[in-house]
Amino acid sequence: MELIFFYILAGILVTFSILTVTAPNPIRSAVYLISALLSMAGLFFLLEAEFVGAVQVLVYVGGIMVLFLFVIMLVNVREMETQRRASRHWKTAVVLGVVLSSELIFLVVRGADIFSTEGIGSNLIVEAQTRNTESVGSLLYSTYLLPFEIASILLLVAMVGAVVLTMKEK
Amino acid sequence: MNRFVPQMFTEWGTVDLNYSALLPEIILSLTGIMIMLVIPFVPTARHVSLGYPALAGIAVAFLSLVATRATWDQRGEAFFYGMVFQDPFALFLKVLFLFATAALVLIAMNYLDQEDRAQGEFYALLLFATVGMCLMAASADLIMTFLGLEILSISTYVLAGLKERERKSNESAIKYFLLGAFSTAFMLYGIAFVYGATGSTQYLIIAKVIPTSESEPFLLLLALGLMLVGFGFKIALAPFHIWAPDVYEGAPLPVTALLAVGSKAAALVALVRILFQALPALSPEWQVLLWMSAVLTMSIGNIAALTQTNIKRMLAYSSIAHAGYLLLGLTAHNELGTQGILYYLVAYALMTMGAFAVVQIVGGRDEQYIQIEDYRGLGYRHPFLSVTLSVFLISLAGIPATAGFMGKFFLFAAALESELYGLVFLAILASAIGIYYYLKVIVLMYMGDFQEETGTLITIPLSLRIVIAIMVLGTIYLGILPGTLLHLASEAVNF
Numbered sequence: 001m002e003l004i005f006f007y008i009l010a011g012i013l014v015t016f017s018i019l020t021v022t023a024p025n026p027i028r029s030a031v032y033l034i035s036a037l038l039s040m041a042g043l044f045f046l047l048e049a050e051f052v053g054a055v056q057v058l059v060y061v062g063g064i065m066v067l068f069l070f071v072i073m074l075v076n077v078r079e080m081e082t083q084r085r086a087s088r089h090w091k092t093a094v095v096l097g098v099v100l101s102s103e104l105i106f107l108v109v110r111g112a113d114i115f116s117t118e119g120i121g122s123n124l125i126v127e128a129q130t131r132n133t134e135s136v137g138s139l140l141y142s143t144y145l146l147p148f149e150i151a152s153i154l155l156l157v158a159m160v161g162a163v164v165l166t167m168k169e170k
Numbered sequence: 171m172n173r174f175v176p177q178m179f180t181e182w183g184t185v186d187l188n189y190s191a192l193l194p195e196i197i198l199s200l201t202g203i204m205i206m207l208v209i210p211f212v213p214t215a216r217h218v219s220l221g222y223p224a225l226a227g228i229a230v231a232f233l234s235l236v237a238t239r240a241t242w243d244q245r246g247e248a249f250f251y252g253m254v255f256q257d258p259f260a261l262f263l264k265v266l267f268l269f270a271t272a273a274l275v276l277i278a279m280n281y282l283d284q285e286d287r288a289q290g291e292f293y294a295l296l297l298f299a300t301v302g303m304c305l306m307a308a309s310a311d312l313i314m315t316f317l318g319l320e321i322l323s324i325s326t327y328v329l330a331g332l333k334e335r336e337r338k339s340n341e342s343a344i345k346y347f348l349l350g351a352f353s354t355a356f357m358l359y360g361i362a363f364v365y366g367a368t369g370s371t372q373y374l375i376i377a378k379v380i381p382t383s384e385s386e387p388f389l390l391l392l393a394l395g396l397m398l399v400g401f402g403f404k405i406a407l408a409p410f411h412i413w414a415p416d417v418y419e420g421a422p423l424p425v426t427a428l429l430a431v432g433s434k435a436a437a438l439v440a441l442v443r444i445l446f447q448a449l450p451a452l453s454p455e456w457q458v459l460l461w462m463s464a465v466l467t468m469s470i471g472n473i474a475a476l477t478q479t480n481i482k483r484m485l486a487y488s489s490i491a492h493a494g495y496l497l498l499g500l501t502a503h504n505e506l507g508t509q510g511i512l513y514y515l516v517a518y519a520l521m522t523m524g525a526f527a528v529v530q531i532v533g534g535r536d537e538q539y540i541q542i543e544d545y546r547g548l549g550y551r552h553p554f555l556s557v558t559l560s561v562f563l564i565s566l567a568g569i570p571a572t573a574g575f576m577g578k579f580f581l582f583a584a585a586l587e588s589e590l591y592g593l594v595f596l597a598i599l600a601s602a603i604g605i606y607y608y609l610k611v612i613v614l615m616y617m618g619d620f621q622e623e624t625g626t627l628i629t630i631p632l633s634l635r636i637v638i639a640i641m642v643l644g645t646i647y648l649g650i651l652p653g654t655l656l657h658l659a660s661e662a663v664n665f
Contacts, residue, residue, distance in 0.1 A: 161328035
């Protein structure tokens with residue numbers, strides 16, 4: 001049952017990812033990307049990582065993609081459609097693609113051996129059988145309390161910075 | 171037991187909170203937020219004076235450090251579940267960063283006044299950048315280091331672009347932002363690999379796990395390389411230094427000083443902590459990498475500085491060269507080296523900040539007088555500025571009886587102790603080249619043909635006059651009597 005769902009979701013993911021890259025119209029491309037990200041969220045749910053799945057939907061589909069669409073609609077779409085499809089940087093893309101896929105294959109084959117799990121247990125106070133979202137929550141308010149709070153300053157600085165840079169001088 | 175530590179027992183165990191370890195950061199953040207809150211109520215003509223509350227915040231933060239010093243013991247320990255250290259090393263650097271920021275606020279007040287800019291946010295961002303630096307100095311965990319670095323970086327990206335009408339400033343900000351974001355990604359990738367290989371992001375746990383771990387050493391080496399790229403960018407080490415001169419030239423002058431002193435020092439000490447506390451087991455590998463980077467950094471910085479005609483660019487290359495000297499202390503990987511780094515950071519902050527303060531005053535509105543040629547005859551026009559600038563430049567060149575000489579001396583001695591003879595030889599050669607371009611400015615100031623120019627009337631506010639005077643005295647004092655600071659530094663290396 002799980003396996004069937006996996007293949008369905010994976011199939012959708014791969015199809016829409018390819019469509020994202022090949023679609024001539026950037027808006028369509030963005031919509032395809034949304035579908036791809038949604039099926040990725042489905043994969044996370046399948047792995048019982050509900051929190052990551054929900055964040056995937058909220059942050060990527062909800063936030064980042066809307067931003068993408070805004071930017072795309074601000075630029076001239078018609079003009080972009082007529083431009084050359086293949087980027088001038090295809091050589092870089094090939095190199096990066098080869099590196100990343102060899103990395104992926106390496107990790108799939110050898111990953112279980114080389115990533116140590118000995119330290120991980122000591123770091124996590126939460127029992128393994130609690131639910132995913134609960135564990136993330138309790139970790140955020142215990143071990144990672146300080147980074148969690150400090151991140152708020154980081155976000156504040158980013159927000160203020162964006163406003164300061166775009167503000168017209170008085 | 172420390173009375174600042176509230177002990178709470180919950181279902182997860184002890185809650186390990188100790189706010190005294192974070193007092194300066196909390197105070198600086200609150201001051202920054204308060205400044206932003208009052209900005210709308212301050213008439214634009216008086217925005218410059220928002221520097222005073224910023225200075226007050228820095229003073230309170232400093233007092234909080236002094237007041238809590240007695241509540242913890244010499245060794246120091248980690249709090250917030252092993253996220254931040256409260257130890258002499260962090261204390262030393264936090265004091266340094268607070269003093270540097272206070273000087274920066276004064277330079278910034280002069281800058282905003284001169285350019286007639288109503289940008290109270292400048293101070294708030296400066297304070298936030300300092301929060302980031304303090305966090306990096308105290309961090310005990312890769313995640314905290316990353317967050318501190320990002321707070322610092324984002325503040326500086328924005329600060330670098332604050333002259334929004336000027337193309338050079340925009341170029342500087344965009345270059346710094348894009349390359350900075352890229353290098354941060356490298357660092358994050360490295361951190362992820364460390365976590366993958368050791369199962370932890372805490373320095374002390376990583377150091378404990380590595381020797382016993384059966385995981386692939388390849389993974390850790392990859393992580394080390396990626397993190398070095400990230401830090402190398404922030405410290406402007408060759409071959410990741412290319413952004414530095416352009417960004418330094420385009421950014422507003424107080425921001426250039428912040429990048430050259432604060433950013434560089436904070437990233438360097440974070441690197442010290444990571445390499446010495448988390449990855450001492452990999453020292454043969456990183457020593458080789460740092461050796462090569464040190465040689466490149468020193469030679470490129472000094473040789474490129476020779477041909478500069480813009481004083482900001484010259485100081486940019488000079489700061490690249492100085493990062494190279496600091497790497498000697500890292501490569502040496504001994505106690506004297508760490509002491510040397512701390513000592514040199516203080517000396518470097520004094521002389522570089524002082525030099526930038528003088529350049530700010532001479533530069534005038536819209537940085538009109540920023541070429542080295544503009545310093546011709548300054549010795550006759552303005553003795554105070556030219557004498558102080560000469561002291562800073564002599565110290566940067568590393569001529570005896572100045573702080574720069576003593577700092578270099580300790581770093582070189584540390585490298586000799588680790589038998590890095592070749593590296594020390596090259597470092598001495600590089601600093602000999604460096605003397606030329608520092609002295610060129612001094613020669614120009616005193617021996618150039620003096621032509622009476624109009625419109626170069628320079629007024630120095632009293633506050634800056636005092637700051638520059640303090641820096642000159644500090645530079646000379648540290649050069650003649652290094653004992654006190656060296657003693658403090660030797661206490662601070664107990665981590």
